[in-house]
Amino acid sequence: MGLLLCALPLAGRAADGLWQSLIGGKPDLFLRYRFEYADDARPTLKPAYASTLRSALGYRTGTFHDVSLYFQIQDVRVVGSEHTFNDGSNRVSDRALIADAESTEIQQYYLRYGGLPKTVLTLGRQEITHRPAPFQRFVGDVAWRQHFQSFDAVRVLSLALPKTILDYSYIWNVNRIFGEDNPLPDAADFRSNSHALNLQYSGLAGIKLEGYAYLLEFSSPRSRRFSTATAGLRVQGDRGLGSGLRLAYAGEFATQHDYSNNPNHIAVNYALAELGLSYAVGGILESLGLKYDYERLEGDGGARSFQTPLGTNHAFQGVADRFLITPGDGIQDHFVTFSARLSGVQISAVYHRFLSDRDGYAYGSEWDLQAERAFGSHFLAGLKWADYQADRNAINVARNSATSQAFDLTRFWAYVQYSY
Incomplete structure (x- = not known):
């Protein structure tokens, strides 16, 4: 009985320490609104427009016996019509792909141990x-x-x-x-x-x-x-x-x-x-x-x-996303990047020249432009543009029409985000 009575305060302190670690953590929040436009020159596709908001809310506990927990939920919402773009799952097959589908899901949940x-x-x-x-x-x-x-x-x-x-x-x-x-x-x-x-x-x-x-x-x-x-x-x-x-x-x-x-x-x-x-x-x-x-x-x-x-x-290989998967003939990418920071605005201009690795024929070229500025430590806004111009040589058209590298693609983004 005496040992039990002695153990009660220890158990109480342990429970209190656990509780304090759970409530003494730190939340985090990420919000990003983005408008995206995509004009894919494949003959079956019309231009696409997507207006979406990403919200991510997380919580990291304090540490208890070198262990902490983290949990984050993520939500993506379409602001306006969801029928103006192919999000990869909505079966809008006559518009260009903009892979930002609506959903709410657990983005992260993990246990972290730092005792070593x-x-x-x-x-x-x-x-x-x-x-x-x-x-x-x-x-x-x-x-x-x-x-x-x-x-x-x-x-x-x-x-x-x-x-x-x-x-x-x-x-x-x-x-x-x-x-x-x-x-x-x-x-x-x-x-x-x-x-x-x-x-x-x-x-x-x-x-x-x-x-x-x-x-x-x-x-x-x-x-x-x-x-x-x-x-x-x-x-x-x-x-x-x-x-x-x-x-x-x-x-x-x-x-x-x-x-x-x-x-x-x-x-x-x-x-x-x-x-x-x-x-x-x-x-x-x-x-x-x-x-x-x-x-x-x-x-x-x-x-x-x-x-x-x-x-x-x-x-x-260019932010127009024509080469997210490497073509069967491989790729050589020669690109030049010019960057500048002007009154807090980060500016970049990139020019790509794409050639195949096998047989050395031209896929095309691309210009990528971006301007981005942070406002304090929490806000950021930006504009971004990409223009892929396909080379219509006979080999590229014959081998890469099905995988779309033989067609032009233009994208534009405007976005603003908040993080805490």
């Missing part, structure tokens, strides 16, 4: 990224769309080794951007048995090394073409040249092979070379930048091309 030295374990539905937004080539949250991509996974993130980030995830389901209510096969989810490993080392002055391995296995007949094993290495860095001038560079190489249940024989490579200059001006014109990139995703025809099914692909 410089290591965090996360279990549950979570957003996973390995590089800063939006340039998440292999694993990303696709935060440009109103539905963000999340993963049902266990993740280990460790800083235990000096100047090293070790990031490993086992993923059993991918919650895709088309929403849980999408009836089309594989649109809502990719059932998965996948491993994602990323290592980053910053122990060399001005240089960052990144190595990665992605073993992706997807279970359905439609998605297993993306079951691949990818391994690669990236080197990037920058250095000051004096008088406000900086040089930035990056190089990357990866190899990809068919893996597990993939029915195709795949042996293709990826390469990137980047060189840029930036200049801190000062005054109203705060900065200027100029950058050249060459990116190559090999393809041997058919389904044998380098793919990145979990990446934020909107940020690559």
Whole structure:
């Protein structure tokens, strides 16, 4: 009886500590309204218009015995008519695709444990990224769309080794951007048995090394073409040249092979070379930048091309989204980026020239323009425009009309968002 009486205050304090951790957390809120226009030159499609609002409300508890919880609900609403665009599930087949379908769903819910030295374990539905937004080539949250991509996974993130980030995830389901209510096969989810490993080392002055391995296995007949094993290495860095001038560079190489249940024989490579200059001006014109990139995703025809099914692909090969899936003949992308910051407005202009990897014919070219400004620490507004002009050469028309790279595509966005 005495032991029981002694234990009661301890149990009471533990319960009180748990309660305080639950109510002593922090909420977060994200709101984004966006208007999008898409004019797809495929002969069966009319221009599309979408007016949508994304609302995401989350809550992170305090820590109790090194454990915290996070929960986030996401809602996407069409403001106005939902029949003026194809959202990927509404069966509006005579309009261009704008993949922002209405739905309400649990976007994230996970348990996080931080009791190990410089290591965090996360279990549950979570957003996973390995590089800063939006340039998440292999694993990303696709935060440009109103539905963000999340993963049902266990993740280990460790800083235990000096100047090293070790990031490993086992993923059993991918919650895709088309929403849980999408009836089309594989649109809502990719059932998965996948491993994602990323290592980053910053122990060399001005240089960052990144190595990665992605073993992706997807279970359905439609998605297993993306079951691949990818391994690669990236080197990037920058250095000051004096008088406000900086040089930035990056190089990357990866190899990809068919893996597990993939029915195709795949042996293709990826390469990137980047060189840029930036200049801190000062005054109203705060900065200027100029950058050249060459990116190559090999393809041997058919389904044998380098793919990145979990990446934020909107940020690559032009934001018009003609190349979200790498064509069978692969792609070479030569692009030049001009950037400036003027009175708080971030401006960019990008010109792309697209060639196939196999046979070297032209797909087309694209201009991408964007202006974006933050207002304080919570508000942001922007305008964005993309214009893809297809090359109508005989090979491109014959091989890529069915997958639409042989047709022009123009998109325009206006958006405003609030985050807390």
